[in-house]
Amino acid sequence: MSLDETLAVTTAQEDEEYLFAFKQNMISCVPLVLKATIELGILKILFESSAQLSPTQIASRLSIKNPDAGGTIDRILRLLASFSFLSCTLTQDKAGRPERMYGLGPLSKYYVSEEGASMDAVIQGEGDPFKLANDATLFDYTGTDPRYNNHFNNAMKCMSTIFMGKIMDTYHGFENAKTVVDWQFHSFTDEFVIQLLKKCWNALPASGKVVIIDPVSPEYPGSDLVTRATFTSDMVMLALPPGGKDRTLREVEVVARAAGFSSPKVGCQVLNMWALELYKTA
Structure with missing residues:
Protein backbone atom coordinates (compact mmCIF):
# COMPACT_ATOMS: atom_id res chain seq x y z
CA MET A 1 0.00 0.00 0.00
CA MET A 26 -13.38 16.15 22.25
CA ILE A 27 -15.53 18.98 20.90
CA SER A 28 -14.68 21.24 23.84
CA CYS A 29 -11.26 21.71 22.22
CA VAL A 30 -12.79 23.81 19.44
CA PRO A 31 -14.34 26.68 21.47
CA LEU A 32 -11.31 26.73 23.77
CA VAL A 33 -8.92 26.99 20.83
CA LEU A 34 -11.12 29.66 19.24
CA LYS A 35 -11.10 31.58 22.53
CA ALA A 36 -7.29 31.39 22.63
CA THR A 37 -6.92 32.79 19.11
CA ILE A 38 -9.24 35.67 19.99
CA GLU A 39 -7.39 36.49 23.22
CA LEU A 40 -4.03 36.29 21.49
CA GLY A 41 -5.23 38.72 18.84
CA ILE A 42 -4.60 36.27 15.99
CA LEU A 43 -8.00 36.79 14.41
CA LYS A 44 -7.48 40.56 14.53
CA ILE A 45 -4.10 40.16 12.80
CA LEU A 46 -5.71 38.08 10.05
CA PHE A 47 -8.55 40.60 9.79
CA GLU A 48 -6.09 43.47 9.30
CA SER A 49 -3.97 41.58 6.76
CA SER A 50 -4.67 41.93 3.05
CA ALA A 51 -3.35 38.42 2.38
CA GLN A 52 -3.11 35.06 4.09
CA LEU A 53 -0.28 34.73 6.62
CA SER A 54 1.99 31.88 7.67
CA PRO A 55 2.16 30.86 11.35
CA THR A 56 5.69 32.30 11.53
CA GLN A 57 4.49 35.66 10.21
CA ILE A 58 1.68 35.68 12.77
CA ALA A 59 4.09 34.86 15.61
CA SER A 60 6.40 37.72 14.59
CA ARG A 61 3.53 40.21 14.77
CA LEU A 62 2.65 39.02 18.28
CA SER A 63 6.20 39.61 19.62
CA ILE A 64 6.21 36.10 21.11
CA LYS A 65 9.37 34.96 22.89
CA ASN A 66 8.65 31.25 22.53
CA PRO A 67 10.86 29.90 19.68
CA ASP A 68 8.31 27.14 19.01
CA ALA A 69 5.41 29.58 18.68
CA GLY A 70 5.10 29.18 14.90
CA GLY A 71 4.57 25.44 15.19
CA THR A 72 2.11 25.85 18.05
CA ILE A 73 0.11 28.48 16.16
CA ASP A 74 0.05 26.26 13.07
CA ARG A 75 -1.43 23.35 15.04
CA ILE A 76 -4.06 25.63 16.58
CA LEU A 77 -5.08 27.25 13.30
CA ARG A 78 -5.28 24.05 11.27
CA LEU A 79 -7.89 22.76 13.74
CA LEU A 80 -9.96 25.92 13.22
CA ALA A 81 -9.52 25.63 9.45
CA SER A 82 -10.79 22.05 9.62
CA PHE A 83 -13.94 23.35 11.32
CA SER A 84 -14.27 26.14 8.68
CA PHE A 85 -13.48 29.04 11.00
CA LEU A 86 -10.43 29.93 8.89
CA SER A 87 -9.38 29.60 5.27
CA CYS A 88 -6.17 27.74 4.48
CA THR A 89 -3.89 27.39 1.45
CA LEU A 90 -1.18 24.73 1.32
CA THR A 91 2.09 26.06 -0.16
CA GLN A 92 5.81 25.31 0.22
CA ASP A 93 8.46 27.19 2.17
CA LYS A 94 11.92 28.02 0.80
CA ALA A 95 13.17 24.54 1.73
CA GLY A 96 10.35 22.87 -0.18
CA ARG A 97 8.48 21.76 2.94
CA PRO A 98 4.67 22.06 3.19
CA GLU A 99 3.59 25.39 4.66
CA ARG A 100 0.05 26.41 5.52
CA MET A 101 -1.14 29.99 4.97
CA TYR A 102 -4.18 31.18 6.93
CA GLY A 103 -6.84 33.83 6.56
CA LEU A 104 -10.28 34.55 7.97
CA GLY A 105 -13.10 32.23 6.98
CA PRO A 106 -16.85 32.84 6.73
CA LEU A 107 -17.39 32.12 10.44
CA SER A 108 -14.38 33.88 11.96
CA LYS A 109 -15.45 37.39 10.97
CA TYR A 110 -18.04 37.22 13.76
CA TYR A 111 -15.32 36.65 16.34
CA VAL A 112 -12.88 39.44 15.50
CA SER A 113 -12.16 41.45 18.63
CA GLU A 114 -10.90 44.99 18.77
CA GLU A 115 -8.93 44.23 21.91
CA GLY A 116 -6.28 41.54 22.22
CA ALA A 117 -5.15 39.90 25.45
CA SER A 118 -2.40 37.50 26.42
CA MET A 119 -2.03 33.75 26.79
CA ASP A 120 0.88 32.98 29.09
CA ALA A 121 1.65 29.46 27.85
CA VAL A 122 2.24 30.74 24.31
CA ILE A 123 3.69 34.21 24.79
CA GLN A 124 5.98 33.61 27.77
CA GLY A 125 7.51 30.54 26.17
CA GLU A 126 6.62 28.16 28.99
CA GLY A 127 5.40 25.63 26.45
CA ASP A 128 3.55 23.30 28.86
CA PRO A 129 -0.03 24.41 29.56
CA PHE A 130 -0.75 21.43 31.85
CA LYS A 131 2.25 22.23 34.05
CA LEU A 132 1.27 25.90 34.24
CA ALA A 133 -2.18 24.90 35.47
CA ASN A 134 -1.14 22.09 37.84
CA ASP A 135 2.49 22.82 38.83
CA ALA A 136 3.49 19.39 37.48
CA THR A 137 3.76 17.64 34.13
CA LEU A 138 0.99 15.23 33.15
CA PHE A 139 2.82 12.05 34.10
CA ASP A 140 4.15 13.50 37.36
CA TYR A 141 0.65 14.66 38.27
CA THR A 142 -0.91 11.24 37.70
CA GLY A 143 1.48 9.88 40.33
CA THR A 144 0.16 12.29 42.96
CA ASP A 145 -3.60 12.19 42.29
CA PRO A 146 -5.02 8.62 42.49
CA ARG A 147 -8.47 9.68 41.26
CA TYR A 148 -7.08 11.46 38.20
CA ASN A 149 -4.68 8.57 37.58
CA ASN A 150 -7.56 6.08 37.61
CA HIS A 151 -9.68 8.14 35.18
CA PHE A 152 -6.71 8.73 32.88
CA ASN A 153 -5.71 5.07 32.68
CA ASN A 154 -9.29 3.89 32.22
CA ALA A 155 -9.72 6.34 29.34
CA MET A 156 -6.51 5.10 27.71
Missing part, protein backbone atom coordinates in the same frame (compact mmCIF):
# COMPACT_ATOMS: atom_id res chain seq x y z
CA SER A 2 1.52 3.32 -1.07
CA LEU A 3 1.30 6.53 0.92
CA ASP A 4 -0.76 8.19 -1.81
CA GLU A 5 -3.33 5.39 -1.75
CA THR A 6 -3.99 5.93 1.95
CA LEU A 7 -4.69 9.64 1.69
CA ALA A 8 -8.28 9.14 0.49
CA VAL A 9 -10.59 8.88 3.48
CA THR A 10 -12.75 5.77 3.11
CA THR A 11 -14.59 4.79 6.28
CA ALA A 12 -17.40 2.32 6.87
CA GLN A 13 -20.63 3.44 8.53
CA GLU A 14 -19.56 1.98 11.87
CA ASP A 15 -16.25 3.81 11.68
CA GLU A 16 -17.96 7.09 10.86
CA GLU A 17 -20.23 6.66 13.86
CA TYR A 18 -17.24 6.08 16.12
CA LEU A 19 -15.35 9.06 14.72
CA PHE A 20 -18.41 11.26 15.19
CA ALA A 21 -18.71 10.10 18.82
CA PHE A 22 -14.97 10.69 19.34
CA LYS A 23 -15.29 14.19 17.91
CA GLN A 24 -18.22 14.95 20.21
CA ASN A 25 -16.21 13.81 23.25
CA LYS A 157 -7.59 1.49 28.19
CA CYS A 158 -11.01 2.04 26.62
CA MET A 159 -9.62 3.87 23.59
CA SER A 160 -6.80 1.36 23.09
CA THR A 161 -9.24 -1.56 23.24
CA ILE A 162 -11.39 -0.07 20.48
CA PHE A 163 -8.50 0.97 18.25
CA MET A 164 -6.39 -2.16 18.65
CA GLY A 165 -9.38 -4.45 18.14
CA LYS A 166 -10.07 -2.85 14.77
CA ILE A 167 -6.41 -2.66 13.82
CA MET A 168 -5.81 -6.35 14.57
CA ASP A 169 -8.75 -7.24 12.31
CA THR A 170 -6.92 -5.58 9.42
CA TYR A 171 -3.21 -5.50 10.21
CA HIS A 172 -1.17 -8.70 10.34
CA GLY A 173 2.24 -7.21 11.05
CA PHE A 174 2.48 -8.77 14.52
CA GLU A 175 2.11 -12.33 13.27
CA ASN A 176 5.04 -14.61 14.18
CA ALA A 177 6.51 -11.91 16.44
CA LYS A 178 8.44 -13.50 19.31
CA THR A 179 8.96 -10.30 21.30
CA VAL A 180 6.91 -7.09 21.39
CA VAL A 181 8.05 -4.02 23.36
CA ASP A 182 5.43 -1.31 23.87
CA TRP A 183 6.38 2.38 24.16
CA GLN A 184 4.74 5.72 23.53
CA PHE A 185 5.57 7.79 20.45
CA HIS A 186 3.38 10.87 20.05
CA SER A 187 3.76 11.97 23.68
CA PHE A 188 7.32 13.23 23.22
CA THR A 189 9.47 15.76 21.37
CA ASP A 190 11.22 14.99 18.09
CA GLU A 191 14.57 14.91 19.88
CA PHE A 192 13.37 12.32 22.40
CA VAL A 193 11.69 10.22 19.69
CA ILE A 194 14.87 10.17 17.59
CA GLN A 195 16.88 8.95 20.59
CA LEU A 196 14.22 6.32 21.29
CA LEU A 197 14.25 5.11 17.69
CA LYS A 198 18.05 4.97 17.69
CA LYS A 199 17.90 2.64 20.69
CA CYS A 200 15.35 0.53 18.82
CA TRP A 201 17.59 0.45 15.75
CA ASN A 202 20.55 -0.75 17.83
CA ALA A 203 18.49 -3.40 19.63
CA LEU A 204 16.65 -4.82 16.62
CA PRO A 205 17.87 -7.86 14.68
CA ALA A 206 18.17 -7.53 10.91
CA SER A 207 14.62 -8.85 10.49
CA GLY A 208 13.13 -6.67 13.23
CA LYS A 209 10.93 -3.64 12.78
CA VAL A 210 9.29 -0.79 14.65
CA VAL A 211 5.51 -0.48 14.36
CA ILE A 212 4.10 2.98 15.10
CA ILE A 213 0.36 3.08 15.85
CA ASP A 214 -0.73 6.69 16.12
CA PRO A 215 -2.94 9.31 14.52
CA VAL A 216 -1.27 10.87 11.47
CA SER A 217 -2.01 14.52 10.81
CA PRO A 218 -2.83 15.41 7.19
CA GLU A 219 -0.98 18.27 5.55
CA TYR A 220 -4.19 20.06 4.54
CA PRO A 221 -6.93 20.71 7.12
CA GLY A 222 -9.94 19.11 5.45
CA SER A 223 -13.39 19.02 7.05
CA ASP A 224 -13.89 15.22 7.06
CA LEU A 225 -14.40 13.29 10.31
CA VAL A 226 -10.95 11.67 10.26
CA THR A 227 -9.16 15.01 9.93
CA ARG A 228 -11.25 16.68 12.61
CA ALA A 229 -10.74 13.75 15.01
CA THR A 230 -6.98 13.84 14.38
CA PHE A 231 -6.65 17.59 14.92
CA THR A 232 -8.72 17.53 18.12
CA SER A 233 -6.49 14.68 19.33
CA ASP A 234 -3.47 16.84 18.52
CA MET A 235 -4.86 19.64 20.70
CA VAL A 236 -4.86 17.20 23.62
CA MET A 237 -1.23 16.37 22.83
CA LEU A 238 -0.44 20.09 22.70
CA ALA A 239 -2.05 20.74 26.09
CA LEU A 240 -1.04 17.68 28.13
CA PRO A 241 2.35 15.95 27.58
CA PRO A 242 5.25 18.40 27.05
CA GLY A 243 6.39 18.19 23.44
CA GLY A 244 3.65 15.78 22.38
CA LYS A 245 2.11 16.01 18.91
CA ASP A 246 0.40 13.95 16.22
CA ARG A 247 2.88 14.07 13.35
CA THR A 248 2.33 14.18 9.61
CA LEU A 249 3.75 11.39 7.45
CA ARG A 250 6.59 13.70 6.45
CA GLU A 251 7.38 14.44 10.09
CA VAL A 252 7.40 10.72 10.92
CA GLU A 253 9.76 10.14 8.00
CA VAL A 254 12.12 12.86 9.25
CA VAL A 255 12.52 11.35 12.73
CA ALA A 256 12.70 7.81 11.29
CA ARG A 257 15.50 8.67 8.87
CA ALA A 258 17.35 10.64 11.55
CA ALA A 259 17.44 7.42 13.59
CA GLY A 260 18.69 5.29 10.67
CA PHE A 261 15.42 3.75 9.52
CA SER A 262 13.92 3.73 6.04
CA SER A 263 10.84 5.72 5.10
CA PRO A 264 7.67 4.54 6.87
CA LYS A 265 5.72 1.76 5.20
CA VAL A 266 1.96 2.01 5.70
CA GLY A 267 0.48 -1.16 7.17
CA CYS A 268 -3.10 0.05 7.48
CA GLN A 269 -5.35 2.95 8.44
CA VAL A 270 -8.24 2.31 10.81
CA LEU A 271 -10.44 5.20 11.95
CA ASN A 272 -7.93 8.01 12.54
CA MET A 273 -5.16 5.58 13.58
CA TRP A 274 -2.36 4.39 11.31
CA ALA A 275 0.03 1.45 11.57
CA LEU A 276 3.41 2.52 10.18
CA GLU A 277 6.35 0.12 9.85
CA LEU A 278 9.99 1.17 10.11
CA TYR A 279 12.75 -1.14 8.86
CA LYS A 280 16.49 -0.96 9.38
CA THR A 281 18.51 0.33 6.44
CA ALA A 282 21.90 -1.04 5.49
Whole structure:
Protein backbone atom coordinates (compact mmCIF):
# COMPACT_ATOMS: atom_id res chain seq x y z
CA MET A 1 0.00 0.00 0.00
CA SER A 2 1.52 3.32 -1.07
CA LEU A 3 1.30 6.53 0.92
CA ASP A 4 -0.76 8.19 -1.81
CA GLU A 5 -3.33 5.39 -1.75
CA THR A 6 -3.99 5.93 1.95
CA LEU A 7 -4.69 9.64 1.69
CA ALA A 8 -8.28 9.14 0.49
CA VAL A 9 -10.59 8.88 3.48
CA THR A 10 -12.75 5.77 3.11
CA THR A 11 -14.59 4.79 6.28
CA ALA A 12 -17.40 2.32 6.87
CA GLN A 13 -20.63 3.44 8.53
CA GLU A 14 -19.56 1.98 11.87
CA ASP A 15 -16.25 3.81 11.68
CA GLU A 16 -17.96 7.09 10.86
CA GLU A 17 -20.23 6.66 13.86
CA TYR A 18 -17.24 6.08 16.12
CA LEU A 19 -15.35 9.06 14.72
CA PHE A 20 -18.41 11.26 15.19
CA ALA A 21 -18.71 10.10 18.82
CA PHE A 22 -14.97 10.69 19.34
CA LYS A 23 -15.29 14.19 17.91
CA GLN A 24 -18.22 14.95 20.21
CA ASN A 25 -16.21 13.81 23.25
CA MET A 26 -13.38 16.15 22.25
CA ILE A 27 -15.53 18.98 20.90
CA SER A 28 -14.68 21.24 23.84
CA CYS A 29 -11.26 21.71 22.22
CA VAL A 30 -12.79 23.81 19.44
CA PRO A 31 -14.34 26.68 21.47
CA LEU A 32 -11.31 26.73 23.77
CA VAL A 33 -8.92 26.99 20.83
CA LEU A 34 -11.12 29.66 19.24
CA LYS A 35 -11.10 31.58 22.53
CA ALA A 36 -7.29 31.39 22.63
CA THR A 37 -6.92 32.79 19.11
CA ILE A 38 -9.24 35.67 19.99
CA GLU A 39 -7.39 36.49 23.22
CA LEU A 40 -4.03 36.29 21.49
CA GLY A 41 -5.23 38.72 18.84
CA ILE A 42 -4.60 36.27 15.99
CA LEU A 43 -8.00 36.79 14.41
CA LYS A 44 -7.48 40.56 14.53
CA ILE A 45 -4.10 40.16 12.80
CA LEU A 46 -5.71 38.08 10.05
CA PHE A 47 -8.55 40.60 9.79
CA GLU A 48 -6.09 43.47 9.30
CA SER A 49 -3.97 41.58 6.76
CA SER A 50 -4.67 41.93 3.05
CA ALA A 51 -3.35 38.42 2.38
CA GLN A 52 -3.11 35.06 4.09
CA LEU A 53 -0.28 34.73 6.62
CA SER A 54 1.99 31.88 7.67
CA PRO A 55 2.16 30.86 11.35
CA THR A 56 5.69 32.30 11.53
CA GLN A 57 4.49 35.66 10.21
CA ILE A 58 1.68 35.68 12.77
CA ALA A 59 4.09 34.86 15.61
CA SER A 60 6.40 37.72 14.59
CA ARG A 61 3.53 40.21 14.77
CA LEU A 62 2.65 39.02 18.28
CA SER A 63 6.20 39.61 19.62
CA ILE A 64 6.21 36.10 21.11
CA LYS A 65 9.37 34.96 22.89
CA ASN A 66 8.65 31.25 22.53
CA PRO A 67 10.86 29.90 19.68
CA ASP A 68 8.31 27.14 19.01
CA ALA A 69 5.41 29.58 18.68
CA GLY A 70 5.10 29.18 14.90
CA GLY A 71 4.57 25.44 15.19
CA THR A 72 2.11 25.85 18.05
CA ILE A 73 0.11 28.48 16.16
CA ASP A 74 0.05 26.26 13.07
CA ARG A 75 -1.43 23.35 15.04
CA ILE A 76 -4.06 25.63 16.58
CA LEU A 77 -5.08 27.25 13.30
CA ARG A 78 -5.28 24.05 11.27
CA LEU A 79 -7.89 22.76 13.74
CA LEU A 80 -9.96 25.92 13.22
CA ALA A 81 -9.52 25.63 9.45
CA SER A 82 -10.79 22.05 9.62
CA PHE A 83 -13.94 23.35 11.32
CA SER A 84 -14.27 26.14 8.68
CA PHE A 85 -13.48 29.04 11.00
CA LEU A 86 -10.43 29.93 8.89
CA SER A 87 -9.38 29.60 5.27
CA CYS A 88 -6.17 27.74 4.48
CA THR A 89 -3.89 27.39 1.45
CA LEU A 90 -1.18 24.73 1.32
CA THR A 91 2.09 26.06 -0.16
CA GLN A 92 5.81 25.31 0.22
CA ASP A 93 8.46 27.19 2.17
CA LYS A 94 11.92 28.02 0.80
CA ALA A 95 13.17 24.54 1.73
CA GLY A 96 10.35 22.87 -0.18
CA ARG A 97 8.48 21.76 2.94
CA PRO A 98 4.67 22.06 3.19
CA GLU A 99 3.59 25.39 4.66
CA ARG A 100 0.05 26.41 5.52
CA MET A 101 -1.14 29.99 4.97
CA TYR A 102 -4.18 31.18 6.93
CA GLY A 103 -6.84 33.83 6.56
CA LEU A 104 -10.28 34.55 7.97
CA GLY A 105 -13.10 32.23 6.98
CA PRO A 106 -16.85 32.84 6.73
CA LEU A 107 -17.39 32.12 10.44
CA SER A 108 -14.38 33.88 11.96
CA LYS A 109 -15.45 37.39 10.97
CA TYR A 110 -18.04 37.22 13.76
CA TYR A 111 -15.32 36.65 16.34
CA VAL A 112 -12.88 39.44 15.50
CA SER A 113 -12.16 41.45 18.63
CA GLU A 114 -10.90 44.99 18.77
CA GLU A 115 -8.93 44.23 21.91
CA GLY A 116 -6.28 41.54 22.22
CA ALA A 117 -5.15 39.90 25.45
CA SER A 118 -2.40 37.50 26.42
CA MET A 119 -2.03 33.75 26.79
CA ASP A 120 0.88 32.98 29.09
CA ALA A 121 1.65 29.46 27.85
CA VAL A 122 2.24 30.74 24.31
CA ILE A 123 3.69 34.21 24.79
CA GLN A 124 5.98 33.61 27.77
CA GLY A 125 7.51 30.54 26.17
CA GLU A 126 6.62 28.16 28.99
CA GLY A 127 5.40 25.63 26.45
CA ASP A 128 3.55 23.30 28.86
CA PRO A 129 -0.03 24.41 29.56
CA PHE A 130 -0.75 21.43 31.85
CA LYS A 131 2.25 22.23 34.05
CA LEU A 132 1.27 25.90 34.24
CA ALA A 133 -2.18 24.90 35.47
CA ASN A 134 -1.14 22.09 37.84
CA ASP A 135 2.49 22.82 38.83
CA ALA A 136 3.49 19.39 37.48
CA THR A 137 3.76 17.64 34.13
CA LEU A 138 0.99 15.23 33.15
CA PHE A 139 2.82 12.05 34.10
CA ASP A 140 4.15 13.50 37.36
CA TYR A 141 0.65 14.66 38.27
CA THR A 142 -0.91 11.24 37.70
CA GLY A 143 1.48 9.88 40.33
CA THR A 144 0.16 12.29 42.96
CA ASP A 145 -3.60 12.19 42.29
CA PRO A 146 -5.02 8.62 42.49
CA ARG A 147 -8.47 9.68 41.26
CA TYR A 148 -7.08 11.46 38.20
CA ASN A 149 -4.68 8.57 37.58
CA ASN A 150 -7.56 6.08 37.61
CA HIS A 151 -9.68 8.14 35.18
CA PHE A 152 -6.71 8.73 32.88
CA ASN A 153 -5.71 5.07 32.68
CA ASN A 154 -9.29 3.89 32.22
CA ALA A 155 -9.72 6.34 29.34
CA MET A 156 -6.51 5.10 27.71
CA LYS A 157 -7.59 1.49 28.19
CA CYS A 158 -11.01 2.04 26.62
CA MET A 159 -9.62 3.87 23.59
CA SER A 160 -6.80 1.36 23.09
CA THR A 161 -9.24 -1.56 23.24
CA ILE A 162 -11.39 -0.07 20.48
CA PHE A 163 -8.50 0.97 18.25
CA MET A 164 -6.39 -2.16 18.65
CA GLY A 165 -9.38 -4.45 18.14
CA LYS A 166 -10.07 -2.85 14.77
CA ILE A 167 -6.41 -2.66 13.82
CA MET A 168 -5.81 -6.35 14.57
CA ASP A 169 -8.75 -7.24 12.31
CA THR A 170 -6.92 -5.58 9.42
CA TYR A 171 -3.21 -5.50 10.21
CA HIS A 172 -1.17 -8.70 10.34
CA GLY A 173 2.24 -7.21 11.05
CA PHE A 174 2.48 -8.77 14.52
CA GLU A 175 2.11 -12.33 13.27
CA ASN A 176 5.04 -14.61 14.18
CA ALA A 177 6.51 -11.91 16.44
CA LYS A 178 8.44 -13.50 19.31
CA THR A 179 8.96 -10.30 21.30
CA VAL A 180 6.91 -7.09 21.39
CA VAL A 181 8.05 -4.02 23.36
CA ASP A 182 5.43 -1.31 23.87
CA TRP A 183 6.38 2.38 24.16
CA GLN A 184 4.74 5.72 23.53
CA PHE A 185 5.57 7.79 20.45
CA HIS A 186 3.38 10.87 20.05
CA SER A 187 3.76 11.97 23.68
CA PHE A 188 7.32 13.23 23.22
CA THR A 189 9.47 15.76 21.37
CA ASP A 190 11.22 14.99 18.09
CA GLU A 191 14.57 14.91 19.88
CA PHE A 192 13.37 12.32 22.40
CA VAL A 193 11.69 10.22 19.69
CA ILE A 194 14.87 10.17 17.59
CA GLN A 195 16.88 8.95 20.59
CA LEU A 196 14.22 6.32 21.29
CA LEU A 197 14.25 5.11 17.69
CA LYS A 198 18.05 4.97 17.69
CA LYS A 199 17.90 2.64 20.69
CA CYS A 200 15.35 0.53 18.82
CA TRP A 201 17.59 0.45 15.75
CA ASN A 202 20.55 -0.75 17.83
CA ALA A 203 18.49 -3.40 19.63
CA LEU A 204 16.65 -4.82 16.62
CA PRO A 205 17.87 -7.86 14.68
CA ALA A 206 18.17 -7.53 10.91
CA SER A 207 14.62 -8.85 10.49
CA GLY A 208 13.13 -6.67 13.23
CA LYS A 209 10.93 -3.64 12.78
CA VAL A 210 9.29 -0.79 14.65
CA VAL A 211 5.51 -0.48 14.36
CA ILE A 212 4.10 2.98 15.10
CA ILE A 213 0.36 3.08 15.85
CA ASP A 214 -0.73 6.69 16.12
CA PRO A 215 -2.94 9.31 14.52
CA VAL A 216 -1.27 10.87 11.47
CA SER A 217 -2.01 14.52 10.81
CA PRO A 218 -2.83 15.41 7.19
CA GLU A 219 -0.98 18.27 5.55
CA TYR A 220 -4.19 20.06 4.54
CA PRO A 221 -6.93 20.71 7.12
CA GLY A 222 -9.94 19.11 5.45
CA SER A 223 -13.39 19.02 7.05
CA ASP A 224 -13.89 15.22 7.06
CA LEU A 225 -14.40 13.29 10.31
CA VAL A 226 -10.95 11.67 10.26
CA THR A 227 -9.16 15.01 9.93
CA ARG A 228 -11.25 16.68 12.61
CA ALA A 229 -10.74 13.75 15.01
CA THR A 230 -6.98 13.84 14.38
CA PHE A 231 -6.65 17.59 14.92
CA THR A 232 -8.72 17.53 18.12
CA SER A 233 -6.49 14.68 19.33
CA ASP A 234 -3.47 16.84 18.52
CA MET A 235 -4.86 19.64 20.70
CA VAL A 236 -4.86 17.20 23.62
CA MET A 237 -1.23 16.37 22.83
CA LEU A 238 -0.44 20.09 22.70
CA ALA A 239 -2.05 20.74 26.09
CA LEU A 240 -1.04 17.68 28.13
CA PRO A 241 2.35 15.95 27.58
CA PRO A 242 5.25 18.40 27.05
CA GLY A 243 6.39 18.19 23.44
CA GLY A 244 3.65 15.78 22.38
CA LYS A 245 2.11 16.01 18.91
CA ASP A 246 0.40 13.95 16.22
CA ARG A 247 2.88 14.07 13.35
CA THR A 248 2.33 14.18 9.61
CA LEU A 249 3.75 11.39 7.45
CA ARG A 250 6.59 13.70 6.45
CA GLU A 251 7.38 14.44 10.09
CA VAL A 252 7.40 10.72 10.92
CA GLU A 253 9.76 10.14 8.00
CA VAL A 254 12.12 12.86 9.25
CA VAL A 255 12.52 11.35 12.73
CA ALA A 256 12.70 7.81 11.29
CA ARG A 257 15.50 8.67 8.87
CA ALA A 258 17.35 10.64 11.55
CA ALA A 259 17.44 7.42 13.59
CA GLY A 260 18.69 5.29 10.67
CA PHE A 261 15.42 3.75 9.52
CA SER A 262 13.92 3.73 6.04
CA SER A 263 10.84 5.72 5.10
CA PRO A 264 7.67 4.54 6.87
CA LYS A 265 5.72 1.76 5.20
CA VAL A 266 1.96 2.01 5.70
CA GLY A 267 0.48 -1.16 7.17
CA CYS A 268 -3.10 0.05 7.48
CA GLN A 269 -5.35 2.95 8.44
CA VAL A 270 -8.24 2.31 10.81
CA LEU A 271 -10.44 5.20 11.95
CA ASN A 272 -7.93 8.01 12.54
CA MET A 273 -5.16 5.58 13.58
CA TRP A 274 -2.36 4.39 11.31
CA ALA A 275 0.03 1.45 11.57
CA LEU A 276 3.41 2.52 10.18
CA GLU A 277 6.35 0.12 9.85
CA LEU A 278 9.99 1.17 10.11
CA TYR A 279 12.75 -1.14 8.86
CA LYS A 280 16.49 -0.96 9.38
CA THR A 281 18.51 0.33 6.44
CA ALA A 282 21.90 -1.04 5.49
